[in-house]
């Protein structure tokens with residue numbers, strides 16, 4: 001079961017440190033990794049990373065900052081973030097190979113750079129509105145290749161693109177948000193998948209926010225998803 005649990009990343013998308021620590025306390029022992037996103041990091045800064053690591057040394061921390069800037073600035077942010085001992089940090093793959101490489105060079109040995117391919121809230125129409133002539137499927141492939149070339153540890157992509165990525169960068173982690181257990185509210189996500197289908201399609205890690213955070217019993221919701229992952233994992 002610990003193999004299945006280690007694949008589950010919970011998004012601590014809460015406004016303050018107190019709520020984050022309370023949620024982490026309820027989820028410890030039931031999930032593998034805690035994801036700190038922009039909302040919490042902007043409110044609390046690096047102190048919340050240090051405090052979560054102090055209270056829950058068994059849980060990895062994933063800093064989801066989705067950096068997108070000039071290479072020198074991104075590299076500096078990665079240096080600062082990896083000194084906090086986080087397991088993963090995200091950058092936008094659309095920044096380009098030079099940017100991704102600058103980030104990889106500055107990440108410490110125990111911190112992996114994850115390249116966000118296309119946000120799971122973006123569909124064909126959103127890509128067109130952003131000026132792209134290609135849709136999400138093609139963009140994801142191009143950006144996954146760039147991430148592999150730059151030496152990133154993994155990709156963040158929608159479960160729906162996993163199949164088309166089977167031959168692209170096979171050694172990279174595939175971290176998949178937009179996960180919704182059958183019947184769960186989709187919210188603002190567009191390209192969603194169930195936990196079992198995402199694992200069967202090749203996801204190495206699942207990112208789940210609202211289906212766990214908004215549940216009346218978050219630990220029970222997490223355990224339900226871990227059980228689903230365990231059943232879908234190849235033997």
Ligand code: C5P
Nearest residue numbers: 011037118119120177178207208209210
């Ligand atoms: O609540 P929900 O399960 O939709 O949360 C998904 C989490 O994954 C959020 O923290 C969001 O920022 C993150 N994410 C995403 N799409 C990406 C990358 C990260 O939804 N492409």
